Amino acid sequence: MHKTFIFLFIIVISLPAKLIEQQKNTYIKAGFLYDSKSNTLLKNKLIQIQGTKIISISEFESLPENSQVIDLKEYTVLPGLIDAHTHVLFYQEPNEDFAEHSVKSLTMESDALRALRGANRAKSYLEEGITSIKDLGNSGLYLDVALRDAINEGTIDGPRIFASGPILAANGGQVYGVLPKHQNIIDLEYRIITNPEDAKNAVREHVNQNVDLIKICADNIPNNTYLTIDEIKSIVKTAHSYNLKVTAHSVTNQSAWNAIEAGVDGIEHGFNLADSTLLKMAEKQIFLVPTENSKSYMYTYAKLANYKENELDWIDNYIDRMKKRLDRAIKIGVPIVAGSDNYTDIKTSSGKSSKDMYRYYLEAGMKPLDILQSSTYISAFQLGRENEIGYIQPKSNADIIAVKGDIINDFISTLENVVFIMKDGNIYKNEND
Ligand SMILES: [Zn+2]
Incomplete structure (x- = not known):
C-alpha cells in the first residue's frame, strides 16, 4: 500500500516534466537538404524535430519565434x-x-x-x-x-x-x-x-x-x-x-x-x-x-x-x-x-x-547522388524500413547528419567531413557548438 502510494506520487511529479520534454521542438536549418527518395538536393529547408522523430520539412520562413535552432546553412544535410x-x-x-x-x-x-x-x-x-x-x-x-x-x-x-x-x-x-x-x-x-x-x-x-x-x-x-x-x-x-x-x-x-x-x-x-x-x-x-x-x-x-x-x-x-x-x-x-x-x-x-565503399562505387562509375541513394533510401526500402530511416520525412526517426564541402564535385572528402550527427534526436557531434 505504502509502496503504491510512492509509485503514484513519482508518476504525478515526473509526468509534466516528461510531457514538456516531449513537446520541445528543435529546428535544423539546412543549406542543402538531400531528398533521398527523389534523389535531389533541395535548397534552404527547415527540419522540425520533436523527441526522437522528424515532424515536418518546410521553408526557413516558417521558423517560429524563440525556437531552438541548429544552424547547418553552410552544409549539406543528409539522412544518417x-x-x-x-x-x-x-x-x-x-x-x-x-x-x-x-x-x-x-x-x-x-x-x-x-x-x-x-x-x-x-x-x-x-x-x-x-x-x-x-x-x-x-x-x-x-x-x-x-x-x-x-x-x-x-x-x-x-x-x-x-x-x-x-x-x-x-x-x-x-x-x-x-x-x-x-x-x-x-x-x-x-x-x-x-x-x-x-x-x-x-x-x-x-x-x-x-x-x-x-x-x-x-x-x-x-x-x-x-x-x-x-x-x-x-x-x-x-x-x-x-x-x-x-x-x-x-x-x-x-x-x-x-x-x-x-x-x-x-x-x-x-x-x-x-x-x-x-x-x-x-x-x-x-x-x-x-x-x-x-x-x-x-x-x-x-x-x-x-x-x-x-x-x-x-x-x-x-x-x-x-x-x-x-x-x-x-x-x-x-x-x-x-x-x-x-x-x-x-x-x-x-x-x-x-566508408571506403563510397570511394569504390565512385571509382566504378556511380554518380555521387546515386551512391548516396544506395546508402540511404534504397537501403532502407529494401529492408522494409523506408518509413523509419534513410529518408528525412515526417514521422521518420531523427537520424540526420551534415557534411561540409561540395557533395557533387568533391564527393569523397565531403562525405568524410561530417560536422553534425544526430541519431534518434540525440546529438552526437555538432562542430557548430
Ligand atoms: Zn560479409
Whole structure:
C-alpha cells in the first residue's frame, strides 16, 4: 500500500516534466537538404524535430519565434547513412586466414571480450555518420542482438543495428578444414541446416531471439557445401511469414541463381553474377550489395598482408572485373544497396574503413547522388524500413547528419567531413557548438 502510494506520487511529479520534454521542438536549418527518395538536393529547408522523430520539412520562413535552432546553412544535410553489410563482432588482421581466425576467436576470445570489442567498433560507425548498420553474422550466438539491445536501451552509444543472428549455412559453414569431431565449434558461429524442415526451425529459433533479418550462405566457399533450393525455399517462406527479409551471401553464380529461384530478397557480394542472373534480379527487384574496395584500400591491404610489389597485378584485374560487374548490374536495373563487408584491420577505425565503399562505387562509375541513394533510401526500402530511416520525412526517426564541402564535385572528402550527427534526436557531434 505504502509502496503504491510512492509509485503514484513519482508518476504525478515526473509526468509534466516528461510531457514538456516531449513537446520541445528543435529546428535544423539546412543549406542543402538531400531528398533521398527523389534523389535531389533541395535548397534552404527547415527540419522540425520533436523527441526522437522528424515532424515536418518546410521553408526557413516558417521558423517560429524563440525556437531552438541548429544552424547547418553552410552544409549539406543528409539522412544518417546506412552500411548494409557489416560484421562488427569480427575483425582480423590483413595477413590472417579467415578460417584460422574464426577458430581462434571461437575458442580463445570470450563472449564478453568479443562483445566489448564489437561495441567499440560499432561506435566508430556512428562517429562517421553511419547511423544504421545491417550486421550480417559472424557474431557468435546472437552477440549482435545483445549489442543492438544495449545500444537501443542507451547503455552504450552506437548505430541502429539490424541484426541477423548466426548465418544459416550448410555443413561446415565458411570455416574450412575443421575436423568432424570439432564441428561443434562451427555451431557457435553458424546455424547449420540439415534439411528443409530443419531450415524452418532455424528461422523460428532466430525469430524467438528477436533477429531483424535472416542471412544465409547460399555457398560456403572455400568449403564446397551449399544450401539446396528446397532448404532456401523453406527458409524464405518461414522468414517471410514472420515479416523478415532474407539476404544471401553468394560467391558463385550458381548459388545466386539457386537463392533467387528460392525467393531471397537480396544477394550479398555476387562477385560472379552472369547477365542472366542479373536480369532475373532486375525482374524481381532483388537487391545487390556490392562489397568491393577501392584501389587505394587494396594497395594498403596488400602491403599490410605482405604481398610483394611485383605481385600486385591482381588488384587492377580485380578492380576492372568488379567495375564491369557493377556496370552490368546497374544497366540491367538491379537495385544497388551500399555495404562495406569491412572486417579487416587496415589500421583505421571500422567506421572510417567502411566508408571506403563510397570511394569504390565512385571509382566504378556511380554518380555521387546515386551512391548516396544506395546508402540511404534504397537501403532502407529494401529492408522494409523506408518509413523509419534513410529518408528525412515526417514521422521518420531523427537520424540526420551534415557534411561540409561540395557533395557533387568533391564527393569523397565531403562525405568524410561530417560536422553534425544526430541519431534518434540525440546529438552526437555538432562542430557548430
Ligand atoms: Zn560479409
